Amino acid sequence: MAHIRIRNTNERIEAEDQVLDFLDKQAILYEHWDSNKLTEELKEKFVLSDEEKRQILATYDSEIKDLAGRRGYKIWDVITLSKATPNLEELLQKFEAVHTHSEDEIRAITAGKGIFIIKGTDDIGYFDVELEAGDVISVPESKPHFFTLMDNRKIVAVRLFIEAEGWVASPYNDPEFKESKR
Numbered sequence: 609m610a611h612i613r614i615r616n617t618n619e620r621i622e623a624e625d626q627v628l629d630f631l632d633k634q635a636i637l638y639e640h641w642d643s644n645k646l647t648e649e650l651k652e653k654f655v656l657s658d659e660e661k662r663q664i665l666a667t668y669d670s671e672i673k674d675l676a677g678r679r680g681y682k683i684w685d686v687i688t689l690s691k692a693t694p695n696l697e698e699l700l701q702k703f704e705a706v707h708t709h710s711e712d713e714i715r716a717i718t719a720g721k722g723i724f725i726i727k728g729t730d731d732i733g734y735f736d737v738e739l740e741a742g743d744v745i746s747v748p749e750s751k752p753h754f755f756t757l758m759d760n761r762k763i764v765a766v767r768l769f770i771e772a773e774g775w776v777a778s779p780y781n782d783p784e785f786k787e788s789k790r
């Protein structure tokens with residue numbers, strides 16, 4: 609279940625009903641897939657062969673097609689980030705810079721965990737959405753956000769796209785975002 613941290617106040621929201629209500633008010637789509645559908649091995653595997661990525665997509669095929677159908681998504685893949693990822697630091701530099709996308713950014717976490725930091729309404733400011741296996745999030749098109757790993761430094765996620773370049777991050781220079789609050 610996702611947990612929220614509001615950066616300006618350091619307030620944490622962890623009760624499921626309050627998390628769902630908060631994300632709904634912030635126009636962040638949040639859903640939940642059954643993380644137990646994966647084999648025990650794949651729940652803890654962060655270096656994946658193409659066959660293992662295909663196995664993850666096959667495991668969640670009905671959830672992916674249902675979500676894709678409702679949101680008009682046509683392409684999906686699996687991304688894995690861990691210390692074993694050859695260009696991890698380069699990728700994180702891109703993910704950790706405030707950016708926007710030209711389509712809603714849909715990510716379904718299937719293993720590990722990560723944080724999306726999203727620019728909320730003016731009264732809230734930036735807030736963290738701490739995600740774990742089973743959590744599915746959609747960051748709306750053009751909404752400033754960034755992503756970082758948590759202390760375990762590893763995650764596997766299904767990414768859904770409308771356009772192949774839908775993942776392209778457009779830098780967003782936000783004077784309201786204070787680096788010190790990373």
Ligand SMILES: CSCCC(=O)/C(O)=C/O
Nearest residue numbers: 687703715753754755765
């Ligand atoms: C865990 S998905 C990798 C992060 C990403 O694609 C992105 O755009 C984050 O904002």
Ligand SMILES: [Fe+2]
Nearest residue numbers: 709713753777
């Ligand atoms: Fe993004």
Ligand code: NI
Nearest residue numbers: 609610611622
């Ligand atoms: Ni919890």
